Amino acid sequence: MTEILKLENVSRSFDGLKAIDGLDMNIEAGKISAIIGPNGAGKTTLFNLICGYLYPDSGRIIYKDKDITMLNPWERASSGIGRHFQDIRVFKKLTLLENLLVTFNDGSENPFKAIFGRKSRREMDKIKIAMKWLDFVGLADMKKSLAENLSWGQQKLLSLARLLCGDFDLLLIDEPVSGVNPDMVKVILKKIRELKELGKTIIAVEHDMTAVKEISDRVYFMDSGRIVASGLPDDIFSNHEIMESYMGLDNVA
C-alpha cells in the first residue's frame, strides 16, 4: 500500500476567505479515489493546489515521497501529475493527432532540432504512440479533425487520451462524466477502469453518485475546505449524516 500523494495541513485563502482549511489527505497508489462534496467545498481549488496553479499559504504537498509544495506547475506535470479540467481544455484549433503529439516532453520540441534535427524516425515513433492512445479511446479515425469539431463527450475522451500519451502516473480528473449522455458515461467509466489497470492512480471529482459508486475504491467527502470523512464507497454512502448534509446543501443527482 504505497502512498503516492500526501497533503499535510494544507491551507489556502482568497481575500481572507479560507478555501482550503488545514486539509490532510493520503492517496493510495494504483487506486481510484473519488472526491465528493457540495459546491464551494473547495474541490477544484484542491486540484489546482496539487497541480501547482496555486500555492498553499501553509502546509505541504508530497508526491512520491518528494516535497513538491514549491515546485512549478509544469515541473509537477513532467514528474507525472496529469490534469483533466472541468471545462476540458483540449487545444481546440489543433487536430486530434496534434493534441496528443504536443504532450511529448522528450526534447524534440527544441527549436534547433527544428532546423538541424533528423526528425523522421523520432516523429514516426511519436505518431505511433499517439495513434495507439487515440485508438484506445476510439477516436483514431478522427485524427485529422480539429478538436473543436468534437462533441463534448468526445472531447472528454480526447482529454483522457492526452493524459495517457503524456505518460502521467497520477491523474486528477475533474468531473469525468458531467454533461455527457448515458452511453458515453459508460464508455468513459470503462476507460477510467482501464486506466487503473494500466497502473495509473486516479483522483476524480464527481457529482454523479452512481458513477462514483461504480468505479471508486475510496471516497473522500469534502466540505468547507477540509476532508470531513473518507472510506469505502459503501461506508460513505450509507452514512446518513454525510449524505444529508451533502444532499441538503446541494441538488445533485
Next chain:
Amino acid sequence: MIVQFIVNGIVSGSLIAVMAIGFWFIYRTTNIFHIAHGAVYTASGYIFYSLYVSKGYSLLLSLPASLISGAVLGLAIYFTVYRPLEKKNASTGIKFISSLATYILIVNVIALIYGNETKILSEGLSASISFWDIILTKIQIYQVISFLVLLVLSYLFVKGTKAGRAIRAIGDNSRLFKALGLNERWVKGMVFCIGSAIAGLASILTGLDVGIDPHIGMFAILNAVVAVIIGGIKRLEGVALGAFLIGILQNLVIWQFSARWESVVTFLVLVVVLLYKSGGLFVVKTRVEEL
C-alpha cells in the same frame, strides 16, 4: 541650486499630474489604455492656437472653447473607436493598437493642417518672479495653481458625487455599480469628456510656456502613464504623487547628469515598478493567473 531644480520638478510634476489625472479618470473607469489621449492633448493645443493666436479671440473665449473641443474629440474617440470594440469584447491588445493608431491618425492630420514647426502660443506671459534664489515664470505659477485646483475638484468629485463613485465601481467591475443606478455608457462617456478636457488644460498650460508642435502628445501621455503606474492606479492621490515623483526625478537627472538621460531614468523606473508590482523584482515562482 538644487532648490531651483526641485522647484522645476514641482512645476513639471504639476503638469504631468494634470495630464495623469485626466488619463486616470479614463483608465480607472474603462480599463482602456487610452494612448490616443496624447492626441487629444495635441489637438486641444492646436485648437487653442487657432482661436487665440490665429483668430485673436480672447483668452476667456479661447480657453473654454478649446477645452470643450477636446472633450468632444475624446468623446468621439470613445464612441467611434472603443465602444464597438467593447461590445465585441475585444482584447486589451486590440484596444491598445486601435488607440495607438488613433493617435497617429489625429497627430498626422494636425501636422498636415498646421505643419511641423513649433507654434508659439503666447508672447507676453513669460514675465518671471524671483525669490530666495528661485526663478519662476508667471505661467509656471499658473500651472501649479491649476494643478492644485484640479486636484481638489477631482477629489471632491470622486469621493463626493454619485458619478464619482460610479467611476470606481465600474473600473472594479463591482456589483456596486448596479446599485448606483447609473447608465454605464453615460458614465464612460462622461469620463472621456472630463479626462479629455483636462488633457486640453494640460496642453494649453504647457503650450503657453514652451509652444506646441504635433509631436508633444506622445511625450505628455507617456509621462502621465508612468505617473499613474508608479503612483498606483486605484487612487487619485497616488496619481498625483507619482506625477511629482517623476517630475522631481526628471529634473534631478537634468541637474546631476544632463537632459539627455532623463528618458532612460524615467522608463527604467517604470520597468522596475511594473516588475515590482507584478509580484516582486526577482520572481522565481510562476503564478498562473487565469484560472
Next chain:
Amino acid sequence: MNYLLHILIMISIYAILSISLNLPVGYAGLLSLAQAAFYGIGAYAVTLFMMQAGINFFAAVVLSVILSAILSVFVSYPSIRLKGDYFILASLAFQIIVFTILYNWIDLTRGPYGIPGIPRPELFGIVFDSLPKFFALSGTIAIGILLVAKKFYSSPFGLVLKAIREDELSAISIGKNVRKFKVLAFAISGGLAAISGALYASYVTYIDPTSFTLDESIFILSIVMVGGSGNLRGPVTGTLLMILLPEGLRFLGIPDSVAPNLRQIIYALVLILLMRFRPQGMAGEYRLD
C-alpha cells in the same frame, strides 16, 4: 530599375523584420513595441564589429545575432509575466531606453551624427556593392529565413507554441515550461531582427538612431497587425502592403511635403478598420482576441 531593386531590397529587409515579430505576437500572443530596438542593435553591432574590429560582415552578423538574442532573453525573461497592456508598456520602455542610449552614447555610436561609410558585405572576394548583387544577397537571406521559419512552425517546437497561444494553462498541464518557450520565441525574434539591422546598415552604408525610433517599432508592429500573424502568409502580405503603399502614393503625384503625413494617416486608418472588422489582419491565422 535601380528604384525597383531598392524597393525589393527594402521588402526583403522588412520581410525578415515582420517574420521576427511574428513569433512573439502570433505565437506567444505578446505585443511588443521593441522590435526597432533590436533592429537598431543589430545595425549598430554589425557596423561597429566591421568598422572598429575589422570583422567580416558575415561573421559580424553572427556575433550580432547572438548579442541581440542574449539581450532579448535578458529583457523578456522578467517581463513575460506582465499582463497585456503592461507588457506592451515594458516593451515600449525598453525601446525608448535603447533609442536614448544609441542617441546619447556618443563615444560609442556617434549619436545623432551617425556612422557613415559602412562597407558593403564581402565574401570570398565578392563584394556586394551593386544593387543587383546586394538584392541577390538580401533576397536570398530573406527567402532562407522564410524557409527556416516554415520549418519552425511545422516542427514540434512550433506545435508547442501554437498550443501555448491556444490555451496556456492547458499547455502547462502537459508539462510545458511556458516561460521558457516564450523567452525562446523572443530570443529568436531578437536574433532575426538583428539580421535585418545588419542588412540595412550595410545597404544604406550610413546609420543614425533616427531609423530606430518608437515610430519604427510601431511601423513594424503595424506590418504584423495588418498582414496578420501566426503563419507565414501574414507577415509577407503585410510587408508587401505596407512597403508598396507609399510607392503607390508617389505614382499618384502626391507632393513630398504632404506624403509622409498622408502615408501615416492611411496606415492608421487601415489599422483602425482592421482591428475593428478583421483583427486577424489580411492574411493572418491568429486573432488577438
